[in-house]
Amino acid sequence: MRHAIGRGLAALILLLAVGRADAAVVTRGPYLQMPGTTSIVVRWRTDVATTSQVAYGAAPGSLTQSVDDPTLTTEHVVALGGLSPDTTYFYSVGEIGVPIVGDDGNHYLRTGPPTGTAQPMRIWTIGDAGYTGANLNAVRDAFATFNGSSSADLLLLLGDNGYTTGTDAQYQTAVFDTHQAMLRTTPVWSVVGNHEAFSSNSTTQVGPYFDMFSFPTAGQVGGVASGSESYFAFDYGNVHFIALDSEQAPAAPGTAMLTWLEADLQAAVLQDPDWIVALWHKPPYSKGLFHDSDVETAEINMRQFVLPVLETYGVDLVLCGHSHNYERSFLLDGHHGLSATFDSSHQVDPGDGDPAGDGAYRKAAPGPTANAGAVYVVNGSGSEVRNTTLNHPAMVRGLLELGSVVLDIDGATLTARFLTSTGLIHDSFRIVKGTACAPAPASGCGVAPQGKLTISDNADPAKDKWLWKWKGGTLDAVALGDPADQTDLAVCVYDAGGALLGGALPPGAAEWTARASGVSYLDPALARHGLFKMKMKYAAGLILAKGKGANAAVPALPVALPLRAQLVNLDTAACWESVFASAKTNTSTKVVAKTP
């Protein structure tokens, strides 16, 4: 029921009907769940049973809309729908017509950005944070300080959120009291941990964990319907999230969870999100105290049966908890055995992925790509650290420190930081997608009789520029594809030493324009590789690319001949190129090459 007016009258009628005029007290929440682009669930608990109302609007004092539920309850679950995407609403909760808390600057919610939209987001993830007290408070406060005054977009709880048995009372103190300020503005998601499984049963989906959280069983916020609250998927912006149950749902080929997982990933890949992030409790790789992934059955099962599915559909990041420490892997693929079988062949990138270290991990295509590698994080030191030797060979880092993981996703860049309880960043890694030229030029490309390449390196990088022209060859519209829709294109310049300039460009970006005569790209902001302009004309057989400014990252000149400039359809490997065996000019400031 939604009312824009008349709430006061409704309240009076209901108060008379109930026969009680004293205000109830909110003893839990409010907290936000299942954020969609146009919907969200608001929950709270009261000390006595009341009706439910969420009033909301564009500003405090102007809550012009409401959703009511006349059912008397202490566990209030109100779904708001028909909201605008990516919009902030202030709200209050209470009985019908009697707000109890909210309608102020501290109670607001934000709907998700349109699915697929590459909007910057910050996600706070915390694992095994179920011990209340100084440790947990320090981890929480470190994030609050790090994050500043804005709200995180999402909170991901990685299980074991209330020690020791996940009872309602333990959750009250460890989750709802500890994180009260955050929960009223940041939607929370969770996965079930082994300590939740002591008191809640996913066999029957009853118990405090399932009672206090609302999870999507029917694909309400993206993803394929799972029919289960212990595993599900959701979309947020340009990220597809998958939450799995490593505790009580069988994880083997042909089981319900694996069948659903594959169907969900297939659907996700067709949507082509920029990122796929999976989360569950028990990690596939860990040497945590008591929680050795070579020994624990659930960890082995997740590694053997779940990882191959995730890998083949291009998952980028896996977040787990369970071990009370922090561990973070290389960019990995294909390691499904015991730790002793790990070797360099499983490292898609042997570097540390740290922007300040070996550099970010890079994936050539912008969307999910089979077996392009994933990073695995054990984020289980949210409230306790257990001393041990962290020596799993898949891991880049192993830290025995209290902390949490801050995940920032901005378009094609994902950055994760381990934030200690003292506010220090003790690990950082980054994955950049769709921006890198392949290490070596493509082969079998179409050529044109005319070609020109110029590169200028100035003392002021803002004045750097480059140009490539390919003219008179055959440029077929079907082979080129439609980058204004879903085709991934890359323009790259190579010398004998490797890639020099350019990179991949995101399909569907506003900079693309597709016409019957050809395709063009115009970006005065020079945001991607400094690329300013591209033109592809079918009838003229023309490819023109111009880049300039510091983002062009013009390398030190002269170059090592030969030069190759290429346009590549990353989806089909069709390509077009100019090859320059010699150059008219090849100095420290300028390169000019032409064919014929």
Add this chain to the structure above:
Amino acid sequence: MLGGLPGVASAHADAAEVVREARAAAAAAPADANARLQLARAFGLTGEWASALAALDAAAALGADADEVGAARGGLLSAAGEHAPAIAEFDRVLARRPDLAAVRLARGRACLRAGDLVAAERDLGAALATLPQPRPEDILLRRDVLLALGLPAQALAALDAGMLRIGHIAALQLAAVDLDAAQGDSDAALRRCDDLIAREGRNPFWLARRADLLATAGRTSDARAAYADILTLLSHRAGARRAGPFESLRRRISAALAAAPLGESNACAMQSDAVLPP
């Protein structure tokens, strides 16, 4: 919680911690029946069956709800592999409280472990009909039991009943497609494919399953058109071109379409990557 143990954890270090806490709580409140129940469950996590049963006896002596104690005892015995005593315990509880669906589900599982498929199916069916939110795994378990009993039509009906409870989710609908196809009812299987695609979108693997069914039904031209549609769909999806399974699917369809007309005696493919039958 009625219905036995809420999951026996393999992490014994964690379970030992739970036992320590439960011992402390029971010691602090020696007259608290609930504390003894919690202690019994904690012992169950570490496999200390005798201690667990003793704690249950203590809980009963302190006035704990008899049904709760009985259900917990049945769960412990079942977890300990003592199936017959577990079933007897569940019997006593259900004789008093036939409405306890979770206990009925637990008894069904115990009967299954004891090898009594008929009793297991009976309990699973009754429990799944009344549990507030049955899970897909248990619906598939009931299907398996019915198939093991040689009752494919009933297995199919069990899947349909499950879908009425929790929705037409892919894991159940695909299982039903397989069963329909295995029984030679291509039309019914096609309807299920159409339903799934309408609900969840044009998944190329489901479209391929549908095309297989058309081929099986002898609708060769429809099948060819359906396969061609899949190729078109795949060619327009950038993500599909980067995911190995989709590429495998595309290659198989392309090769088969190029090689020869489709036959008319094709069984529905059971694997997601097997598009065209031999």
